[in-house]
Amino acid sequence: MSKPKQAGGRPRDSRVDHAIATAVRSLLDEHGYAALTVDAVAARAGVGKAAIYRRHSTKQEMIFAVLLHDLDEEPPGDTGSLHGDIAALTRRIADQLAQAAAEVMVGLLADIHADASLDARFSGAYLAVERSSIGTLLDRAVARGELPVRPDPVLVHVLLLGPLFAWQLMLNEDSARTPQLAEMVARIVTEALTSGAVSPEAR
Amino acid sequence: MSKPKQAGGRPRDSRVDHAIATAVRSLLDEHGYAALTVDAVAARAGVGKAAIYRRHSTKQEMIFAVLLHDLDEEPPGDTGSLHGDIAALTRRIADQLAQAAAEVMVGLLADIHADASLDARFSGAYLAVERSSIGTLLDRAVARGELPVRPDPVLVHVLLLGPLFAWQLMLNEDSARTPQLAEMVARIVTEALTSGAVSPEAR
Numbered sequence: 001m002s003k004p005k006q007a008g009g010r011p012r013d014s015r016v017d018h019a020i021a022t023a024v025r026s027l028l029d030e031h032g033y034a035a036l037t038v039d040a041v042a043a044r045a046g047v048g049k050a051a052i053y054r055r056h057s058t059k060q061e062m063i064f065a066v067l068l069h070d071l072d073e074e075p076p077g078d079t080g081s082l083h084g085d086i087a088a089l090t091r092r093i094a095d096q097l098a099q100a101a102a103e104v105m106v107g108l109l110a111d112i113h114a115d116a117s118l119d120a121r122f123s124g125a126y127l128a129v130e131r132s133s134i135g136t137l138l139d140r141a142v143a144r145g146e147l148p149v150r151p152d153p154v155l156v157h158v159l160l161l162g163p164l165f166a167w168q169l170m171l172n173e174d175s176a177r178t179p180q181l182a183e184m185v186a187r188i189v190t191e192a193l194t195s196g197a198v199s200p201e202a203r
Numbered sequence: 204m205s206k207p208k209q210a211g212g213r214p215r216d217s218r219v220d221h222a223i224a225t226a227v228r229s230l231l232d233e234h235g236y237a238a239l240t241v242d243a244v245a246a247r248a249g250v251g252k253a254a255i256y257r258r259h260s261t262k263q264e265m266i267f268a269v270l271l272h273d274l275d276e277e278p279p280g281d282t283g284s285l286h287g288d289i290a291a292l293t294r295r296i297a298d299q300l301a302q303a304a305a306e307v308m309v310g311l312l313a314d315i316h317a318d319a320s321l322d323a324r325f326s327g328a329y330l331a332v333e334r335s336s337i338g339t340l341l342d343r344a345v346a347r348g349e350l351p352v353r354p355d356p357v358l359v360h361v362l363l364l365g366p367l368f369a370w371q372l373m374l375n376e377d378s379a380r381t382p383q384l385a386e387m388v389a390r391i392v393t394e395a396l397t398s399g400a401v402s403p404e405a406r
Contacts, residue, residue, distance in 0.1 A: 106313045109372060113306050127374065158374055158384065159391070162365030169312060170368060171330065171361055180402075181361065188362070188400050192391040199387070 019045035020052060024066040033107030036063065060111050060118055064126060067100040071125055075133035082141040082193065087186040089137060090160050094182040097168050098175060105169055131157050141193070151198035159189050159198070222248035223255060227269040236310030239266065263314050263321055267329060270303040274328055278336035285344040285396065290389040292340060293363050297385040300371050301378065308372055334360050344396070354401035362392050362401070 023044035027036050038059050042049045056062035065071070076088035097105075112119050134153040141147045163185050167173045173181075192198055226247035230239050241262050245252045259265035268274070279291035300308075315322050337356040344350045366388050370376045376384075395401055 103313075103316050106309060106316055110306075110309045110313060113309055123374075154374075154376070155384070155387065158366045158370050158376070159388075161373070162367070162369035163361045164365070165369045165373060166365035167361050169372075170364070171326075171357075173357070173361070181358070184358065184400060184402070185362075188391065188395040191394070191398070191400065195394070197387065197391050197394065199383075 016045075016047055016051050017055070019047055020055070020062070021066045024063060028063070028067075028101070028104055033063075033104045038062065057121070058118060060108055061121070061125075063104065063108060064122070067104065068096045069126070069129065071129055073129050073133065075136040078140055082137070082144070082146045083186070083190040085137040085140060086160070086190050086193075087183065089133065090164075090182045090186040090189075091179075093161055094164050094178050097164055098178065102169050127157075130161075134160075138193075147193060148196075149200045151193055152201040154201075155198050156189065156193070159192070160185060219248075219250055219254055220258070222250055223258070223265070224269045227266060231266070231270075231304070231307055236266075236307045241265065260324065261321060263311055264324070264328075266307065266311060267325070270307065271299045272329070272332065274332055276332050276336065278339040281343055285340070285347070285349045286389070286393040288340040288343060289363070289393050289396075290386065292336065293367075293385045293389040293392075294382075296364055297367050297381050300367055301381065305372050330360075333364075337363075341396075350396060351399075352403045354396055355404040357404075358401050359392065359396070362395070363388060 020041060023041045024036070027040055027044060036059065038049055038052055041062065042052055045052075052062060056065055076085060076092060079085050079088055100108075112122050131153045134156050135150070138147065138150045138153060138156065142150050163181060164178070167178065167181055168175075189198075223244060226244045227239070230243055230247060239262060241252055241255055244265065245255055248255075255265060259268055279288060279295060282288050282291055303311075315325050334356045337359050338353070341350065341353045341356060341359065345353050366384060367381070370381065370384055371378075392401075
C-alpha cells in the first residue's frame with residue numbers, strides 16, 4: 001500500500017520502514033499502547049530515532065501510519081463500477097481496522113483528542129488522504145455516468161467507516177462477521193449514492 | 204427517558220437520581236473523565252456512596268447511564284411507519300452521543316476495553332437494551348407488513364450508531380451538521396431494510 005517516499009532527494013530506505021513497522025507491531029503486542037515509545041521502537045528496529053522522526057512527527061502518527069495507512073495511500077484501482085470501487089475501499093478499511101487492536105485505537109484517539117495540534121495534523125493529513133481517495137472513486141462514477149453529481153466525500157467516508165469503526169470499538173462483535181458487514185455496508189452505500197440519498201458538498 | 208426504578212419494593216428517589224446526574228455532568232465539565240470518582244460525585248451530589256452503588260455498579264456504568272442511557276430506556280413510541288420509528292431512534296442516538304464529550308467517550312471505551320468483567324456487563328446490559336429497542340421497532344414493521352422478515356437487530360444497530368459514533372469520535376466534524384447526518388442515516392437504513400439488504404438473524 002505504500003510507495004517509497006523521497007526525502008531530501010534520496011529514495012527512502014524501505015528496509016528501515018519495514019524494521020520500524022515490525023518493531024511497532026511487536027511492541028504493541030507485547031506491552032500495549034501506553035508503553036510504546038519512539039525510543040523503544042528505535043532500539044527494537046535497530047535504527048536511530050532520527051530515522052523515525054524523518055518519517056513520523058510523533059509516536060501517534062507512527063502508530064497510525066504503521067497500523068492503518070500512511071500518507072502515500074492511493075485510492076483502490078478502477079474496477080469499472082462504483083459498486084466494485086466502493087466494495088474494494090470498504091474491504092480495505094475493514095482490513096486496516098483489523099490491524100489495530102481496539103485498545104490501540106482507543107489509546108490513539110485519546111491522545112489525538114487531548115492534543116489540539118496533533119488533532120489538527122491528523123485531520124489535515126490522514127483524514128484528508130482518506131477523503132481524497134473517496135473523491136477519486138466518486139469522480140470516476142460521475143465520469144462513467146453512474147452518478148449525476150459528486151456526493152460529499154465527507155459523508156461517504158463516515159457512512160463507510162462508521163459501522164466498521166463502531167463494530168470494532170464499541171460493539172465487541174465477532175471479527176469473523178466483519179467481512180459480511182463490510183460487504184453489506186458497501187452495497188447499502190452504493191445504493192444510497194445512486195439513489196441520490198447522499199447530498200453533494202455544500203458550496 | 205428514564206422511569207423510576209423499584210429497588211427492594213421502594214420507589215427510587217428521583218431527586219437522588221437528579222442530584223447524581225447533575226454532579227456527574229458538572230464534574231466531567233470541570234475536571235474531565237480521568238479525575239471523576241464515585242467519592243467526588245457523592246460529595247458533590249450530597250448523597251452517600253451507597254446510594255450511588257445501589258444504582259450503578261461502577262464509575263463507568265454511572266457515567267454511561269447519566270450521559271447516554273440507563274437500563275430503563277424504552278424504545279421510541281410507535282410513529283406508524285418504519286421510517287418514522289427509525290428516524291426517532293436515530294435522533295435519540297445522535298442526542299445521546301452529543302451529551303458525552305469525545306474525551307469522555309474515549310475514556311469510557313478505554314476503561315471498558317481494559318476490564319473484561321466491565322466489558323461483559325456493558326455488552327450484556329447497555330448494548331442489550333439498545334438492541335432490544337431496535338428489535339421492537341423491527342417487530343412493529345413486520346406486523347405492519349412493511350418488512351417480510353425481521354432483520355438482525357445487531358446489524359441495524361451498527362448501521363445506525365456507527366456513522367454518528369465515528370462522526371463524533373474520529374472525524375472531528377462540525378456538530379451543527381449532526382442532525383443532517385442523522386436524518387440521512389435514518390433514510391438510508393430504512394431503504395436498506397425495506398430493500399432486503401440487511402440479513403435476518405443467523406439461526
